[in-house]
Amino acid sequence: MRSDLPALIIIDMHEAMANPAAGHRNNPDAEERIARLLSAWRAADAPLVHVRHISRSPDSLFRPGQAGVQFQQALAPLPREHVVEKNVPDAFIHSGLERWLHMRAIERVVIVGVSTNNSVEGSARSAGNLGFDTTVVADACFAFACTDYAGQARSADEVHAMALANLNGEYATISDSASVLHALFDAT
Template identity: 85%
Template sequence: MRCDLPALIIIDMQKAMANPHAGHRNNPEAGECIERLLAAWRAADAPVVHVRHMSRTPGSLFWPGQAGAQFQEAFAPLPREHVVEKNVPDAFVHSGLERWLHVRGIERVVMAGVSTNNSVEGSARSAGNLGFDTTVVADACFAFACTDYAGQARSADEVHAMALANLAADYATISDSASVLHALFDAT
């Protein structure tokens, strides 16, 4: 594994996220973008981390043992790739992820997955706060429509854009998959 390259962190690409009950989402091409990123990282022998949410709420689509908690087939980890399980949105909380990255001398991370305003944003905030050079790949993430605190319905595109704006302010560089892949190939 080439630890001079950034780690690709794929967040919560589990079967539950493909369930229609998850809600209306944006960015339908995000899965294909993540697949291209994963293929490139594997070809470069760069570090890959798969994050899996394991809910503590009985009946959740992410409850351990439920089909929804399993990785989608396209994102199933290879034996050499690291898997992190989390119970809260932030992949760094009680998971050992920070230590795993530090032990390998990895200082840069690239994040993709779901949902932009929840687990991706929470994890990217921590990564930035912990001193990692963090990139979030906008077209390799997606969000779901929701109602804001004031009761206003927000589209998935609005939720996604606001989360990316929050991250760009202080925590991460926001990029697209073509630019991230170009940078990776320039480094290899």
């Protein structure tokens, strides 16, 4: 594994996220883009981290023992790839992820997955605050429609865009999958 390349952190790409019952979402091609990034990272022997959410809540889609908690088959980790389990949205809290990255002298991370305004945003904030050079790939993340605090219905695109705006500049660089792939190939 090449620690001179950034680690690709794939967040919460569970079977449940591909289920229409999860809600109306944006970026319907996100999984395809994540798969392309995953393939490129594997080909470059770059560091990979798959994050799995294991909920403590009995009514969660991510409760252990349910089919929905399994990784989507096309994005499932290989036996040699690192898997982090988390119980809260932030992949750095009580997971050992920060230590794993530091032990390998990895200073840069690229974050993809779901949902942009929850686990992706929480993890990217921590990564930036911990000093990692952090990139969030906008077209390889997605969000779900929801109602804001004032009771206003917000589309998945609005939720996604606001989460990216929250991160841009202070915590992370926002990029797209084509640019990230181009940078990876230039580095290899």
